[in-house]
Amino acid sequence: MTINVLSYASHSATDSLKPFKFERRDPRPNDVVIDILFCGICHSDIHSARSEWGEANYPLVPGHEIVGRVCATGDKVVKHKVGDMVGVGCLVDSCHHCQSCNEGLEQYCDNGFTATYNSEDKIGGTPELFTMGGYSDKITVDERFVLHIPEGLDPAATAPLLCAGITTYSPLKHWGVSVGHKVGIIGLGGLGHMGVKFAHAMGAFVVMITTSPEKGMDAKKLGADEVLLSTDGVAMEAARNSFDFLLNTIPVGHNVDPYIALLKRDATMVIVGAVESLTQVNGAQFIFRRRHMAGSLIGGLPETQEMLDFCGKHNIVCDIEEIKIQDVNEAYDRTVKSDVKYRFVIDMGSLKDS
DSSP, X not given: OEEEEEEEEBOSTTOOXXXXXXXXXXXXXXXXXXXXXXXXXXXXXXXXXXTSSXXXXXXXXXXXXXXXXXXXXXXXXXXXXXXXXXXXXXXXXXXXXXXXXXXXXXXXXXXXXEEXXXXXXXXXXXXXXXXXXXXXXXXXXXXXXXXXXXXXXXXXXXXXXXXXXXXXXXXXXXXXXXXXXXXXXXXXXXXXXXXXXXXXXXXXEEEXXXXXXXXXXXXXXXXXXXXXXXXXXXXXXXXXXXXXXXXXXOOSOOBOHHHHTTEEEEEEEEEOSOOSOOSBOOHHHHHTTTOEEEEOOOOOHHHHHHHHHHXXXXXXXOOEEEEEGGGHHHHHHHXXXXXXXSEEEEEGGGGGGO
């Protein structure tokens, strides 16, 4: 037996997303079935649907920022019950036995994690060879990869926390950002606006580093203490050697040298946005101040739950624009143009009108 599912899918790199029916597996003993209420739109969805990163497997149902209610469980499920508000992020499986998985760092699984969509479905139980994401009305997931949503958080605005939230929370937490630290958030978009909110809640002195005075004004409303225009050479020179940590959310290749120069001795800049070649990296910037540059990928399941609980405690959610699924293709085009503050979230209840 399988579960019939309604979704929106892309069928080629040039195809618009359209209604699509497919089948999910019936719950195994440790599975949770979720009625999806909301799903965020991540830029990764667009890259994947349009095969801009290659290896897209069609039909492709995007979506890895999922919030919904449990509607059924397997008989061995202990973490969740019918009616619970839960979330699913970028991962739905991993090997469960490598060092990374044993440490709760499933995103770095030595044998490769299973992404929520466009990954080989190693569990099976349906005619589909690849995982299908959250632009759908239901999803079946191993309970280990299902997260509890704290009470009081707006479920629509919570959805992007499952990717944009954990992508920025994880490096801030790993590198120990706290009270007394001067932290720069480079770029104000879906990731950057969450970086500002988290760093502010952690007690840091937060500086938005941007090319846009308008975005600087927005950042102050989100919790930034100060704005540094990266196009202002005098201001950038004055800020040299003053930052304890930089979170770089720029989504494309760029020259990192002007930003590295902002770091104190022994301080770190973490790349979370550019999954492509950086155009210039001067080794002298690192050697003469013992600076570091690193990368970070989402978070494991324990840390993602920690992030959600942190958001519940501090009432942190994403700034969103809610849309119907029928408007998803327009939302994709607007996302590419950075015409959203700061994430689109799909009301999956609109699927019934397709």
